Amino acid sequence: MRYAVIGSGSCGNSYIFKTARSGFVVDNGYSFSEFRRRAEAFGFDIKDIKFIFLTHVHRDHIAGVETLSNKLGIPVFTAENLDVSQWVTKGFFKQIGIIPGQDYSLDDFSFTVFPTFHDAPDSVGYSFSMGGERVTIITDTGKTSDQMKVLAEKSDVLFLESNYCPDMLKHGPYPVWLQKRILSEYGHLSNLDALEFVKSLGCDKCRKVYLCHISDKNNTPEKVQEVFDSAPIKNIKYIICKRGIPVMGEE
Numbered sequence: 209m210r211y212a213v214i215g216s217g218s219c220g221n222s223y224i225f226k227t228a229r230s231g232f233v234v235d236n237g238y239s240f241s242e243f244r245r246r247a248e249a250f251g252f253d254i255k256d257i258k259f260i261f262l263t264h265v266h267r268d269h270i271a272g273v274e275t276l277s278n279k280l281g282i283p284v285f286t287a288e289n290l291d292v293s294q295w296v297t298k299g300f301f302k303q304i305g306i307i308p309g310q311d312y313s314l315d316d317f318s319f320t321v322f323p324t325f326h327d328a329p330d331s332v333g334y335s336f337s338m339g340g341e342r343v344t345i346i347t348d349t350g351k352t353s354d355q356m357k358v359l360a361e362k363s364d365v366l367f368l369e370s371n372y373c374p375d376m377l378k379h380g381p382y383p384v385w386l387q388k389r390i391l392s393e394y395g396h397l398s399n400l401d402a403l404e405f406v407k408s409l410g411c412d413k414c415r416k417v418y419l420c421h422i423s424d425k426n427n428t429p430e431k432v433q434e435v436f437d438s439a440p441i442k443n444i445k446y447i448i449c450k451r452g453i454p455v456m457g458e459e
Contacts, residue, residue, distance in 0.1 A: 290330040
């Protein structure tokens with residue numbers, strides 16, 4: 209298994225994975241040319257991509273999905289009842305609805321889809337099992353759930369949102385209504401929320417945590433590092449994904 213963060217943050221989000229027989233992408237907030245440039249810079253051939261998985265319809269996650277799907281002629285998996293007509297122009301090459309809580313298999317990998325808590329319709333997260341390893345993506349959620357915890361505990365690699373620093377949010381440029389949205393149960397996870405979630409995991413399987421979706425206005429990589437340095441967890445390596453900067457997955 210190979211993987212990379214094509215980009216993370218309000219400017220665009222996308223993750224790419226390559227297994228022995230397949231390749232897939234989770235979200236794409238980038239133009240086709242920019243996505244291809246970033247993927248190829250890490251040695252990924254976009255011709256290997258067979259599937260796209262969409263977490264939700266906010267622009268930083270869906271903006272490039274339609275073009276990628278149609279240019280490559282590949283399906284997009286979404287929550288079963290998600291209507292994307294308001295967010296795309298012509299539609300995907302093919303949209304396949306999947307049901308949160310169920311397990312699925314494709315080629316040489318399997319996956320579970322689970323609900324997230326965000327102010328977007330039918331928002332979901334994914335946990336993939338491939339090549340003997342499990343990878344779980346938990347971002348864009350105002351709170352975590354028992355199901356997220358169970359899947360994270362089974363994972364070798366976790367992509368976890370660490371979106372904002374509460375103090376920076378409180379004293380930053382966002383209006384009060386937007387601050388309340390981010391702080392709500394349908395907003396985002398703070399740095400401390402992310403740390404507490406990792407601390408709650410009751411196993412030693414998870415060895416890498418990629419801290420993602422860091423806010424440009426209400427957080428910094430240094431603030432994330434400070435929080436996680438305050439309570440280091442043995443045997444877990446943290447990789448902080450700076451806003452918009454691609455990150456190659458580590459073996």
